[in-house]
Amino acid sequence: MKIRLIGAAAAAVAGVCPLAACSGGSASPGxxxxxxxxxxxxxxxxxxxxxxxxxxxxADVFGPACSQLPQGNAPGSLDSMGPMPVASAASTNPxxxxxxxxxxxxxxxxxxxxxxAITVFAPADPAFAALGDAKFKELAASPDKLxxxxxxxxxxxxxxxxxxxxxxxxTSLNSxxxxxxxxxxxxxxxxxxxxxxxxxxxxxxxxxxxxDKVLTPGTNK
Numbered sequence: 001m002k003i004r005l006i007g008a009a010a011a012a013v014a015g016v017c018p019l020a021a022c023s024g025g026s027a028s029p030g031x032x033x034x035x036x037x038x039x040x041x042x043x044x045x046x047x048x049x050x051x052x053x054x055x056x057x058x059a060d061v062f063g064p065a066c067s068q069l070p071q072g073n074a075p076g077s078l079d080s081m082g083p084m085p086v087a088s089a090a091s092t093n094p095x096x097x098x099x100x101x102x103x104x105x106x107x108x109x110x111x112x113x114x115x116x117a118i119t120v121f122a123p124a125d126p127a128f129a130a131l132g133d134a135k136f137k138e139l140a141a142s143p144d145k146l147x148x149x150x151x152x153x154x155x156x157x158x159x160x161x162x163x164x165x166x167x168x169x170x171t172s173l174n175s176x177x178x179x180x181x182x183x184x185x186x187x188x189x190x191x192x193x194x195x196x197x198x199x200x201x202x203x204x205x206x207x208x209x210x211x212d213k214v215l216t217p218g219t220n221k
Contacts, residue, residue, distance in 0.1 A: 053117075053158060054159045054160045054207050055207070056200040057202055058079070058202065060160065061199070062161070062198070062199055065124065065197035066201075069095070070094065076092040082204070084203055085204050086115075086118070086204070087113045089203040089208075090103070090122065095197070096122055096125070098123070098125045098128035098129070099122055102136075105146060106146050117158035117205060118157070119155040119207050119208075120153060120154055121154075121180070122153065124210050127213050128214060148176075148177065149216070152216075152217040153215055154173045155171060155173070156173055157170070160200055161189060161196075161200050162185075164182045165184070165189065167182060170182065176218075177217030178217065178218055192213075193213065196211055197211060
C-alpha cells in the first residue's frame with residue numbers, strides 16, 4: 001500500500017496533525033517518573049489473525065522513556081492513546097510535541113489516521129532538537145521537503161518488536177528512501193541506528209516506536 005503523502009503535503013502548503021515495538025509481554029519501562037505502566041489491553045483485538053499481526057497491548061510496551069508517559073486515563077497515557085488513531089494519539093503524547101508540530105505543518109494527520117495497519121517510528125522531542133531550531137523551522141516552512149522525511153518514518157505494515165526483529169528491514173512509505181534497517185531486539189533494538197526509547201505502543205491503527213533520532217531517507221546505517 002503506497003500513500004502519496006508528498007502530494008497531500010504540497011496541497012497543504014496553505015494550511016498547516018500528527019504521528020503520535022520488544023518481545024511480547026516484556027514491559028520494562030524506566031526513567032521519567034518511575035510509575036508503572038498499566039498492563040490492560042489498550043484496544044480490542046483485530047477480527048482476523050492477519051489483521052492482528054503487529055498489534056500490541058499495554059503489557060508489551062518497553063523502553064526507558066515509557067514511564068514518562070502520563071498514567072491512568074490522563075491524555076497521553078497508554079489507556080488514553082490505545083483506542084485513538086495514531087495521529088490523534090500522538091497529539092496527546094508528551095514525548096512527541098515536535099513531531100506533532102511537523103505533521104501539522106504538512107497536514108498529514110488525517111492521512112495517518114485513516115490507515116488500517118501501519119508502524120510509526122516517532123522521533124522524540126530531543127531528536128528534533130538535535131537538528132537545531134533553524135533547521136526545524138526551515139523544514140516546517142517547506143512541506144514538500146518535510147513530507148518525505150515524515151513518510152520515511154512510517155511503514156505500510158503493522159509490526160510489533162518481534163516482527164521488526166524477524167524482518168530485519170522494513171519498507172517505508174517513502175518509496176525512494178530505501179529500506180529502514182532493524183538491528184537487535186528488545187531493549188537493544190535500533191532503527192537505522194536510532195535507539196528505541198519506548199516501543200510497542202498500541203494505538204487503534206498503528207504500533208508506535210519512539211526513537212532518539214530523526215531518520216534520514218537514503219541513509220541506512
